[in-house]
Amino acid sequence: MRKVYLSHNSIISSLGFDSDTVVKKIKDEVSGISLINDKTLFHNPFYGSVINKTILKNKFEALKTEENYTVLEQMMLLSLSKVIEASNITIDESVGLIISTTKGNIDVLDKTSDFPKSYAYLSRLGTVLRNHFLFKTEPLVVSNACVSGILSISVAKRLIHENVYKHVFLVSGDLVSKFVLSGFNSFQALSNSICKPYSKDRTGINIGEAIASILITSDTNYLTEESVEVLGEATCNDANHISGPSRSGEGLYRCVSAAMKEATVTSKDIDYISAHGTATIFNDEMEAVAFNRLDFQNIPLNSLKGYFGHTLGSSGLVETIIGMHSLKQNTLFYSKGFTSLGVSKPLQIIEKTKQQQLDIFLKTASGFGGANTALLLKSVS
Structure with a gap:
């Protein structure tokens, strides 16, 4: 293929x-x-x-x-x-x-x-x-x-x-x-x-x-200098509520798992996560639960919503493009607005922009109606 x-x-x-x-x-x-x-x-x-x-x-x-x-x-x-x-x-x-x-x-x-x-x-x-x-x-x-x-x-x-x-x-x-x-x-x-x-x-x-x-x-x-290969992708619906995500993170867990299976990668292969991170009580908690179920608690993670807010239907593409440039520059971008961890499960939030060798990143998004989508992307440079 x-x-x-x-x-x-x-x-x-x-x-x-x-x-x-x-x-x-x-x-x-x-x-x-x-x-x-x-x-x-x-x-x-x-x-x-x-x-x-x-x-x-x-x-x-x-x-x-x-x-x-x-x-x-x-x-x-x-x-x-x-x-x-x-x-x-x-x-x-x-x-x-x-x-x-x-x-x-x-x-x-x-x-x-x-x-x-x-x-x-x-x-x-x-x-x-x-x-x-x-x-x-x-x-x-x-x-x-x-x-x-x-x-x-x-x-x-x-x-x-x-x-x-x-x-x-x-x-x-x-x-x-x-x-x-x-x-x-x-x-x-x-x-x-x-x-x-x-x-x-x-x-x-x-x-x-x-x-x-x-x-x-x-x-x-x-291709360009920041081009990436799409290794895997998946979408699942948690069917929980019109606006509230599954408290167990089931939809996000399943779609990330399916994307990883297609990409044939494990948690050890993922260098960082560009998460949805809306800063609402339920979304952030749901993501923390799902990421811990996936053994992602030690992977550097950021939300880019602190830079331009939630841009709705464009947010996933905007943040994917920024992730592509992050890989190109081997740079983890600060999760702006973060103060102290306020979810029940551990996450490695990026608290300062820093250099790090990067190859593969995970982009996730979640939305009203229980929608969840995940992409695994690999640098081709």
Whole structure:
């Protein structure tokens, strides 16, 4: 079976408009989270991260399109254009397109929006991207709560293995919107300070927005310095609750176990874990239980939510790309916001950015509805 790789990539977030800039900020332990006072989004000031829309507008104008796109569409077009251009791949029938999002253009449903309500349909994103870049094949939209970003990588890998495509472009994104903020607030999940994953004094999540794009390919001619091979992947649903994870970590335990089986690795082969780490009481505890069941308690682990909050459907892809750069630089990035361990099982949280030889990392994500997804990725450099 042919090998599948993650290659050219792009991140747009509060920390910058390209992957290298974002990774540099994280290496310097700089957070893009701030106190936001915008009553069009939320009735009270809240901690979160948003992309600078003035810079976005200036950069988007370089695409020289006269179409009237939503903010999310502009971000996706800008991010994906960088990856397509850098890869120099000709768009033909061997090239697929996947869009990963949790809420898509949900903001157009607000009564102040100037866009038609029909733009909220997720298929709209597929139509926009396909038409702009002239994809020859039907785009696929993956929307499965907060595992969408890395689940899309799994889907792309399987499509390549089935010889449906030779290359797949993946773009993933969600916005900070009134709908999302009010929803998480109704769960009493929003933190009144910068989030602190796995910490004793954690009080909830920060919502952030980010867009990420990546090339998934079977052709080694299109690899980059930070490229990784997808060794194994799996998704399981714990079927516990619409918003609460299994207290035993069963879904996460099973999907990581399945990914490890496919990759033929043991806990001793994994150099670090890029975990979900939302800083909510139940998520962090569930992960700690699952990781200990997997004998991962001594593997260095971080959550990147302290840098740009929880970016929903894009979080898994954004954090995967940062993990790729972590392997390239042989650097473990500080789990920003961590103070003292606040879960019932031991974890080796990365408390300071440091150099360490790295080869294989595990990326996990968990989401509403009981979804759990895991990827095992190996450096090819």
